[in-house]
Amino acid sequence: MASKVINQTISSKAISKFSAFINFSPKSSKPPYLFAISPYELYQYVQHCIKIKDFELLKKTLENKQNIVSSYMKTAIKTINKYINYVENTLKYDYNNGILEGIHNKIKVMKRISFGYRSFYHFRNRIFITQNLAKIKTA
Template identity: 95%
Template sequence: MQEVFPKAEIVLDKFHILQLFSRALNKTRINVMNRDKKNYNKLKTYWKLLLKDQTKLDYKNYTYHRCFKKHMCEVEILHYLIDLDSELKASYELYQYVRHCIKTKDFELLKKTLANKQNSVSSYMKTAIKTINKYINYMENTLKYDYSNGILEGINNKIKVMKRISFGYRSFYHFRNRIFITQNLAKIKTA
């Protein structure tokens, strides 16, 4: 690749970076959940709150929650969950910092955060940090440029779904035309 495109800069997809850290946080939650039988159902039920953007948490509306047997808002539930384990709390904070750095495109803050938070987080998060540090130059390009392969992945997914639903095509010509039509790259001839 370096020979063919010597001036090309490699960019990581932001979605996959967030996915790496969210999966690490989720594995940490599952680890805590399996150790703490008393709060097992709470950690299992409210896992989405841990992955939700901190700025989008609801702190005004109180609703009844069966696991807690009282009215609570999302922020109270979240604080209860992360206070159960210090490793979970540190991993959650790192995940939120990474989300913030990607959103604001602040590479220096990201580097500082990854260096400072490495001791107190779970082993899953340490693996995610190690992976990002391995590709830190590409990470800088990710925050510098607005490129994403999300559209291409969406098209590939749509093609796979078409292939799966149709149980295959006898003619590649018909399959190719179907792809072109669904992507608005070809028009259907009407008489």
């Protein structure tokens, strides 16, 4: 998905979503997210940027907004700015390691409730069986 240009005309669906867009004119020199907004609206803009995966809009939304928000949101904005490259990768690519972490968690739980296997061979086979990577041989 190509990155959207910030000054591009904003769709009517996006305009109706936020109250700050109500009096927005496309002929205006400033985009609507640069107008004075409340901390709640800033939070909603950030959520919207993440939902539509628009990194440039997220960066513009977070610029110089630390004076209008609470200390908790300041910390969150600082953290996002600290890891901005990782946030960009997250929005750009659809890959994550959630499935792998789920499998790893299953193995750890199995290890904890089994009180140890006598041989690694049996433990490995149990993992394969639970992950449907091996079938139980029947007589």
